[in-house]
Amino acid sequence: MRASTHLHQFIKDIVDLCCPDNVHVCSGSDDEYDQMCKIMEHNGTAIRLNQLKRQNCLYVRTDPSDVARVEEVTYICSQNKDDAGPTNNWRDPIEMREKILSLFSRSMHGRTMYVIPYVMGPIGSPMSKCGIEITDSPYVVANMKIMSRMGREALSLIEKGEEFVAGVHSVGMPINNVNEEVPWPCNKEKLIAHFPESRQIWSFGSGYGGNALLGKKCFALRIASAIGRDDGWLAEHMLIMGVTNPNGVTKYFVAAFPSACGKTNLAMMLSTLPGWSISCIGDDIAWMYFGDDGRLYAINPENGFFGVAPGTSVENNPNAMKCIEKNTIFTNVALTEDFDVWWEGMTKVPPQGLRDWKGNAWDSNSKSTAAHPNSRFTTPIRQCPSFDKMGDDLRGVPIDGIIFGGRRSTLIPLVLESFDWVHGVLLGASQSSEKTAAAVGVVGEVRHDPFAMLPFCGYNMGDYFQHWLDQEKDGRKMPKIFSVNWFRKDDNGSFIWPGFKENVRVLKWIFERIDETVSANKTPIGYLPKELDRVGLNISDDKLNQLFDIDIDGFLKNIEDLYNYFNIFGDKFPKVLHQKLNIIYFNLKNNNLFS
Numbered sequence: 001m002r003a004s005t006h007l008h009q010f011i012k013d014i015v016d017l018c019c020p021d022n023v024h025v026c027s028g029s030d031d032e033y034d035q036m037c038k039i040m041e042h043n044g045t046a047i048r049l050n051q052l053k054r055q056n057c058l059y060v061r062t063d064p065s066d067v068a069r070v071e072e073v074t075y076i077c078s079q080n081k082d083d084a085g086p087t088n089n090w091r092d093p094i095e096m097r098e099k100i101l102s103l104f105s106r107s108m109h110g111r112t113m114y115v116i117p118y119v120m121g122p123i124g125s126p127m128s129k130c131g132i133e134i135t136d137s138p139y140v141v142a143n144m145k146i147m148s149r150m151g152r153e154a155l156s157l158i159e160k161g162e163e164f165v166a167g168v169h170s171v172g173m174p175i176n177n178v179n180e181e182v183p184w185p186c187n188k189e190k191l192i193a194h195f196p197e198s199r200q201i202w203s204f205g206s207g208y209g210g211n212a213l214l215g216k217k218c219f220a221l222r223i224a225s226a227i228g229r230d231d232g233w234l235a236e237h238m239l240i241m242g243v244t245n246p247n248g249v250t251k252y253f254v255a256a257f258p259s260a261c262g263k264t265n266l267a268m269m270l271s272t273l274p275g276w277s278i279s280c281i282g283d284d285i286a287w288m289y290f291g292d293d294g295r296l297y298a299i300n301p302e303n304g305f306f307g308v309a310p311g312t313s314v315e316n317n318p319n320a321m322k323c324i325e326k327n328t329i330f331t332n333v334a335l336t337e338d339f340d341v342w343w344e345g346m347t348k349v350p351p352q353g354l355r356d357w358k359g360n361a362w363d364s365n366s367k368s369t370a371a372h373p374n375s376r377f378t379t380p381i382r383q384c385p386s387f388d389k390m391g392d393d394l395r396g397v398p399i400d401g402i403i404f405g406g407r408r409s410t411l412i413p414l415v416l417e418s419f420d421w422v423h424g425v426l427l428g429a430s431q432s433s434e435k436t437a438a439a440v441g442v443v444g445e446v447r448h449d450p451f452a453m454l455p456f457c458g459y460n461m462g463d464y465f466q467h468w469l470d471q472e473k474d475g476r477k478m479p480k481i482f483s484v485n486w487f488r489k490d491d492n493g494s495f496i497w498p499g500f501k502e503n504v505r506v507l508k509w510i511f512e513r514i515d516e517t518v519s520a521n522k523t524p525i526g527y528l529p530k531e532l533d534r535v536g537l538n539i540s541d542d543k544l545n546q547l548f549d550i551d552i553d554g555f556l557k558n559i560e561d562l563y564n565y566f567n568i569f570g571d572k573f574p575k576v577l578h579q580k581l582n583i584i585y586f587n588l589k590n591n592n593l594f595s
């Protein structure tokens with residue numbers, strides 16, 4: 001039952017357990033992709049979209065109960081409970097294996113079992129890693145073809161003895177009689193179990209997104225973060241972008257944001273500043289290591305975007321709109337009369353004759369949204385007009401800046417530079433975001449989300465903070481660390497900063513701080529800009545000042561809340577971070593505004 005490192009034994013074990021009717025080892029060819037599309041169309045899972053508007057695109061509706069990641073039933077099954085930590089669900093690996101055996105027993109009966117060999121990261125990169133995902137879902141096969149380097153090359157690496165992360169996925173709906181198939185098979189009972197020590201993933205009951213595309217959150221974040229802890233590198237929930245100045249000098253940044261902060265928009269953004277341009281390496285995950293030259297390098301383990309559709313428009317993210325013109329899978333968006341797609345925020349006025357994500361006729365008087373708030377596009381990264389060819393570089397790109405973001409209507413300034421590495425790590429650990437209407441819960445409530453890794457860290461988050469601190473070593477050129485917040489509001493409740501393309505002004509300041517060509521004010525909370533480039537920007541001095549105003553009482557309360565939050569990590573919370581927080585608290589309290 002334990003997945004052998006030998007592929008053929010692994011396949012045989014899973015066949016014996018899951019009892020599929022057929023086994024298909026994926027080649028990753030375009031013909032095979034077409035075959036998956038045909039199966040989905042035949043089963044009613046997918047509809048082919050209008051070829052003239054969306055060439056080679058599929059429209060998929062999931063079961064209404066299977067629309068998002070299932071964090072409540074996501075487990076880290078380390079030997080010791082303490083290795084999962086206070087932010088993860090833990091189960092004893094032996095108990096979990098028993099549970100898995102019963103769930104997966106005969107779970108693929110009547111179905112084809114697909115064996116997906118894939119590589120996360122550019123093939124040939126020393127940073128890349130192999131995986132095998134066994135699944136009974138053709139939707140997963142098609143999505144994995146877009147999201148990873150899937151097929152023959154991966155298989156040949158594994159057959160030559162390359163280690164791989166073993167993943168088993170079943171929608172959990174065996175077919176006992178023919179004609180029993182439904183458009184979106186899934187199971188009421190769901191389970192996602194990670195075994196960081198034996199590098200295994202078992203996912204049952206859901207066919208959607210991060211639950212089912214095991215290369216993404218399960219492997220590239222949860223399992224990879226645990227491998228990174230052991231082997232001295234970082235697997236992070238970060239976009240990777242290039243910023244090029246008018247002299248043609250490019251610097252690369254990584255940035256971590258909680259959900260609903262527009263991370264994909266930032267990764268693909270355009271620039272309003274003449275001569276400045278932005279390029280995209282990735283929008284979700286970065287694997288990072290320090291090279292022999294002492295610099296930090298990053299690769300994007302992914303090969304596509306699995307982006308949230310609602311809010312994406314020609315105005316907000318023209319590059320994303322270009323990406324999704326062809327070869328894209330749309331899931332849970334709305335369908336137009338002429339077989340195109342639509343979602344809230346795509347255009348101001350919805351088209352006539354829409355069908356919503358559940359297949360019902362929809363108009364603007366309908367109570368629910370036409371597209372599900374978590375509806376998605378799966379699209380190849382190379383279709384992004386701003387895709388940076390360094391994204392294929394085997395060594396990765398050198399990282400000069402690390403950015404931590406959040407959605408905060410008060411307190412947190414537009415941009416701030418940390419005093420040093422330890423303070424930067426504290427900024428990451430302190431990341432938080434206000435809930436939006438798109439998520440369940442109270443709108444405006446502040447949720448802690450350290451490093452935007454809360455649901456994705458595969459080990460104890462206290463150890464994770466220490467692992468970040470441990471990166472600082474003699475001989476290494478540590479990237480500067482920044483905090484950003486596009487979402488500060490004025491007294492009328494309006495966003496102060498225009499955001500989007502204008503964020504390039506903030507990136508310019510960060511770029512020039514790294515180059516040491518622009519000055520800053522030292523304050524108790526970090527370095528703030530003396531001035532931002534505001535040529536061509538219609539914003540008053542007063543408004544600009546509001547973006548950097550330090551509300552001392554509010555900040556002190558914020559820090560008190562952080563002390564409480566960090567208590568959940570107990571002894572694992574690094575002392576130096578606590579000390580750093582004490583210093584900031586002390587200086588604020590004593591009104592030491594420095595300048």
Ligand code: TSX
Binds near residue numbers: 262263269487497501
């Ligand atoms: O993605 C966003 N970014 C980053 C873009 C590169 N969003 C959307 C977040 C939802 C997922 C933003 N929303 C950003 C932003 O920088 N800023 C805001 C807030 C905002 C919203 C609307 C306006 C301005 C700011 N509209 C006008 O000013 C007209």
Ligand code: MN
Binds near residue numbers: 237284
């Ligand atoms: Mn993400």
